[in-house]
Amino acid sequence: xxxVIEIPSALKQYVNNQDEVEVKGGSVEEAFGALxxxxxxxxxxxxxxxxxxxxFINVYLNDDDIRYADGLxxxxxxxxxxxxxxxxxxxxKTEK
Amino acid sequence: xxxxxxxxxxxTEVIKLILEGGVPLIGRLLLYDAMKMNFKEVRxxxxxxxxxxxxxxxxxxxxxxxxxxxxxxPGAELPEDIDEAAYGLSPQEFKDAMDQDPNAVLVDVRExxxxxxxxxxxxxxxxxxxxxxVKSGLGPDDSIYLYCYKGKRGMLAxxxxxxxxxxxxxxxNGGIDLWAEEVDFDMPQY
Amino acid sequence: xxxxxxEINRYSxxxxxxxxxxxxxxxxKEARVLMIGAGGLGSPLGMYLGAVGVGKIGxxxxxxxxxxxxxxxxxxxxxxxxxxKVESLRDTILxxxxxxxxxxxxxxxxxxNVLELFSHYDIIADGSDNFETRYLVNDAxxxxxxxxxxxxxxxxxxxxxxFSPETGGPCYRCLYSEPPPAALxxx
Numbered sequence: 001x002x003x004v005i006e007i008p009s010a011l012k013q014y015v016n017n018q019d020e021v022e023v024k025g026g027s028v029e030e031a032f033g034a035l036x037x038x039x040x041x042x043x044x045x046x047x048x049x050x051x052x053x054x055x056f057i058n059v060y061l062n063d064d065d066i067r068y069a070d071g072l073x074x075x076x077x078x079x080x081x082x083x084x085x086x087x088x089x090x091x092x093k094t095e096k
Numbered sequence: 097x098x099x100x101x102x103x104x105x106x107x108t109e110v111i112k113l114i115l116e117g118g119v120p121l122i123g124r125l126l127l128y129d130a131m132k133m134n135f136k137e138v139r140x141x142x143x144x145x146x147x148x149x150x151x152x153x154x155x156x157x158x159x160x161x162x163x164x165x166x167x168x169x170p171g172a173e174l175p176e177d178i179d180e181a182a183y184g185l186s187p188q189e190f191k192d193a194m195d196q197d198p199n200a201v202l203v204d205v206r207e208x209x210x211x212x213x214x215x216x217x218x219x220x221x222x223x224x225x226x227x228x229x230v231k232s233g234l235g236p237d238d239s240i241y242l243y244c245y246k247g248k249r250g251m252l253a254x255x256x257x258x259x260x261x262x263x264x265x266x267x268x269n270g271g272i273d274l275w276a277e278e279v280d281f282d283m284p285q286y
Numbered sequence: 287x288x289x290x291x292x293e294i295n296r297y298s299x300x301x302x303x304x305x306x307x308x309x310x311x312x313x314x315k316e317a318r319v320l321m322i323g324a325g326g327l328g329s330p331l332g333m334y335l336g337a338v339g340v341g342k343i344g345x346x347x348x349x350x351x352x353x354x355x356x357x358x359x360x361x362x363x364x365x366x367x368x369x370x371k372v373e374s375l376r377d378t379i380l381x382x383x384x385x386x387x388x389x390x391x392x393x394x395x396x397x398x399n400v401l402e403l404f405s406h407y408d409i410i411a412d413g414s415d416n417f418e419t420r421y422l423v424n425d426a427x428x429x430x431x432x433x434x435x436x437x438x439x440x441x442x443x444x445x446x447x448x449f450s451p452e453t454g455g456p457c458y459r460c461l462y463s464e465p466p467p468a469a470l471x472x473x
Contacts, residue, residue: 097358098326098358098439098441098442098443098444099325099326099327099329099330099358099359099439099444100329100330100358100360101444102327102437102439102444102446103326103327103328103329103330103331103334103413103437104330104331104334105437105444105446106327106331106411106413106435106436106437106446107330107331107334107335109435109446109448110319110331110335110340110409110411110435111314111335111338111340113409113433113435113448114313114314114317114319114340114408114409115305115306115310115313115314116313117305117310118305120448120450121435121446121447121448122447122448122449122450122453122455123455123456124447125445125446125447125461126445126446126447127443127444127445128443128444128445128446129442129443130442130443130444131442140447140455140456140460140461141456141460142451142454142455142456142457142460143456143459143460143463146456146457146459146460146463147459147463148424148425148428148451148457148459149428149451149456149457149459149460150460155425155459157429158397158400158401158422158425158426158429159397159425160397161397161418161419161421161422162418164418164421164465165416165417165418165421165465165468166468167464167465167466167467167468286354
């Protein structure tokens, strides 16, 4: 058993349309590292060029924002759940 | 149907605020997923560093929201800027040019689900989401006619092709949507 | 403020609920709610707020009803195509409950008009479809000291919360400090 990362619909296209991906890791950073090594395209959508989580994406570890824990260094254990929640403003419009 | 569920939760919270009853959805973000049919709740804290409501606010009056939201994509290599007018054709011009062009290759850069709704006969599908000029199978001598839904994605693909060295490029202004209005009256609009 | 006999009869199942009762029903009648957006979220929101007897509902939207709206924006019907959404939604709400007041604002929300508009209402409900409006509404609600009931959707997922900094809660900027780059926003 590992850590389950829940993928929002806006990012599902980068992980073969899965709702969630189970990975191994001792911290949020390691879990995301494992995720992005498997799905390389996801990386630039999650992180900015300085390796920080993009400002319009929140990451919740077991329902609390990692900003108020140790950020990416927050420890995770098997069975924990990480939720990625991007800012959305819609709307059901199609792309132009 | 999604907006129905979400709008009614919003209505419920408005009513609770008016009646000052129950536990309002303050400090909690409710996430609803219709496909999984589940509700999750995450905690939302007041950020002491918030530029608006934090301890040392820098936003003390309304700002220019258009500029604020016009965030460039950091780190992304933007295709070289080109004179879009020189490459865009109206639907009728697009059709006429294509009909007279023996090397014409018609490329649809929309996504598969859009192709399934409708497409122009004779086109090949190369979705912009996975568009790669090198792997596209397009040849250097091809005369490439691009179209999308409204014209924007076609122009993005055109810039990528131009940067990759392709020369004969045209884009359908207004996309298949305008094509349906001006050229093919049997084409559905979506 | 009081209820007439028709209203007492109409709201009788509310009046017998201890959580609402006559006092609650009168609070609903005195309430003034401003809705941003008269589309997918605004349709059910407006129809229910009207039906339960919210006394004054303001509608802000500058869009007109399009054929492609009809499958999800259920306040608008086929015969409403081409009409301003605020007019169509107002008519639907009033058809359900003629006792209330619906004020329409067929305009784009701007920084020049937002504070004046908000001053006539107690609660703001945001169902808009773009980030510019969401940050404008958030900041204006903060400066106006009004709670903001916020809902947004993307494909098959929805997010709902209340921003209420004046009672110690967070605001939209506490949740998302910046919007996504414009290039990543499906428009």
